[in-house]
Amino acid sequence: MSDVPPAGTGPGTGATARRRGRPPRTESADTRDRILTAAREEFSERGYEKTSVRGIAKAAGVDPALVHHYFGTKEQVFEAAITLSFGPALDAPKAIEEGPLDGVGERLARFFFGVWENPATRAPLLAIxxxxxxxxxxxxxxxxxxxxxxxxxxxxxxxxxxxxxxxxLAAAQLVGTAMLRYVIKVEPLASADPEQIIARLAPVVQGHLTGS
Amino acid sequence: MSDVPPAGTGPGTGATARRRGRPPRTESADTRDRILTAAREEFSERGYEKTSVRGIAKAAGVDPALVHHYFGTKEQVFEAAITLSFGPALDAPKAIEEGPLDGVGERLARFFFGVWENPATRAPLLAIxxxxxxxxxxxxxxxxxxxxxxxxxxxxxxxxxxxxxxxxLAAAQLVGTAMLRYVIKVEPLASADPEQIIARLAPVVQGHLTGS
Structure with a gap:
């Protein structure tokens, strides 16, 4: 997971290093990754309010000043951590590109539940x-x-x-279904076959996106 | 707000009292209402986890044993408080009864946004x-x-x-729209005219409820 590039936050030491013929990862890039991993875990476990830059630094085994150096404020660390956790979900627009527009509802619904059905990608999403x-x-x-x-x-x-x-509005249908299925866990929705849900939601998502 | 009957929780002193020709409210009914109002405020402000029976008792000016006497556990106080806060939303099924089934999508969407657009009913819902x-x-x-x-x-x-x-699935469309509009506040949805949203969602809700 720590190989996902953290999308334009911090002073970008990694990019500079890589420009000179991909040397082994620098110590600073490792530190940055370690902080980001710690931040992700702290935010997941404690939520935004109860997490502090000091706590993240402690979990990463670094000085709090280093967290500020790489990421800035707590809000900015959170943004970097979210971007990382949200990584799989950020591929949703690709689900649109990968085929004709009249099948976009099904592709998007299938992509969405693929991310949510996988416990490894669901946990960080729930935390966010x-x-x-x-x-x-x-x-x-x-x-x-x-x-x-x-x-x-x-x-x-x-x-x-x-x-x-x-x-x-298409996202609202998907997000609301995720809320009721994975968070509130209302039955029969919580135990329904994902394929059945995708079959019901695909035309709704399609209608929102391309309907008249 | 404290006139809404708290729907079958507690020892039901009010109902017994009222059977004898509506005498003035008993002292115990007043105490019960005061506890329930305090509980609602505590849960709204602090959330479920940070609220304690002791804190509710203190806010209501009573002994914690009295909170247990009227409502039971913290979970049961929460249920009574939710039922009260959720009062307006519990009328949703009426929106279905009040007309022909082929107009139910619009009636339900209109009812739902009526509750959410009103700040007085939105605040307790958000807290829940x-x-x-x-x-x-x-x-x-x-x-x-x-x-x-x-x-x-x-x-x-x-x-x-x-x-x-x-x-x-109909509820998911409405709940997801409320999440994105009132909680996450994504634009243009957050500022869209409620009538426009109702017009878009009515056929979707209708389709989920009665479609083939």
Whole structure:
């Protein structure tokens, strides 16, 4: 997991190092990864509010000043950690690109439940959702990432005047189903076969995205 | 707000008293209401985990033993408080009864956003959602109330084999839209005219509930 590039945060030491013919990973890149891994675990376990830069530094075995050096504020560490945790979900726009537009509803629903059905990718997503629902700063970071990296990219491929609202209402159907199935665990939805859910939701997502 | 009957919790002193020609409210009914109001405020402000029976008792100016006497455990106080906060939302099944089945999607969407658009009814709902998302016991209480008092009653009017799953997928579209609009506040959805959202969601809700 720590091989996923943390998308343009921090002073970017890794990129500079790699430009000179991919030398072995520098010590600073290792430190940065270690901090990010610790941050992810702290935010997952404690939620945004109860996590501190000091706690992250302690878990990573570094001085708090080093956390600030690489990432900035607690909000910025959270953004880097979310981007990493959210990695698999950020591929959603690709599900749109990979085929004709009239099959996009099914591809997107299938992609979405693929991420949520896998416990390894579900756990960090749940942690993000919990932080975003209970803390306004965390919600703002989550909103920025979801809006710029998922919703707008999906909307950009629709070529319709109200594409962003369409993408959001489609996302709402998927997000709401995830809430009721994985968080609140209402039956029979919580135990339903994912294929049955995908079959029900695909036309709804399709309708939101491309319907008249 | 404290006039809403707290739906079958506690020893039911009020009902017994009222049977004898509506005498003035007894002291015990007043105490019970005061505890319930305090509980609602404590749970709203602190969330399920950080709220204690001791804290509720202190806010209500009573002994903790009295909280246990009227409501039982912390989980049971939470259930009574949720039932009270959730009061307006529990009328959702009525929105189904009040007209022909082919207009149910619009009636339900309109009812749902009516509750969420009103700040007085939105605040307690948000507090419940926050507790349910972050705490498993609170989620279980929320699930029990939503399942028995909303979803099953809606499903019961559909007379279709998979009625409960239908009701849940319809609810998922509405709940997900509320999450993105009122909690995460993604634009343009967060600022969209409620009538526009209702117009988009009514056919989706209708399709889930009565579609083939």
């Amino acid at each position: 959702v919990r932080s975003a629902v209970t803390n306004d700063t965390a919600a703002a970071v989550f909103r920025r990432i979801v809006a710029t990296q998922v919703l707008r990219r999906i909307a950009g491929q629709l070529d319709l005047p109200d594409a962003e609202l369409r993408a959001e | 959602v926050r507790s349910a998302v972050t705490n498993d016991t609170a989620a279980a209480v929320f699930r029990r109330i939503v399942a028995t008092q909303v979803l099953r009653r809606i499903a019961g009017q559909l007379d279709l084999p998979d009625a409960e799953l239908r009701a849940e």
